[in-house]
Amino acid sequence: MSQYWGKKTSYTNEELSRTKCIRCGELSSHVWGTCANGGYHIPLCENCDVSLNELILKWLVVSNWEELMEKYIRKVKNETLDTT
Secondary structure, three states, X not given: OOOOOOEOOOOOHHXXXXXXXXXXXXXXXXXXXXXXXXXXXEEEOHHHHXXXXXXXXXXXXXXXXXXXXXXXXXXXXXXXXXXX
C-alpha cells in the first residue's frame, strides 16, 4: 500500500463524481494536490474544499481573505448549479 493518499494521475470528472472525499466521506467534486503527499491528487467534497481554501488564505495572512472566500463560494455554488 502506498504511503500517500489519493491518486497519482488526475481524476476524470466521472471518477471524481464516484469518489468519496478523503476527509469526510461525502462525494467529491474538487481535487487538491500537495508536494508533501507525493504530488498525489486528493479528492475533496465542496465543503471540505471551501474549508481548506479558507484555511490556506488565513495561513498566508491574506488581509482580504473574507472577500476572496465570498467570491470563491459564489463561484463554487454557481458551478454546482450549472451542472445539474
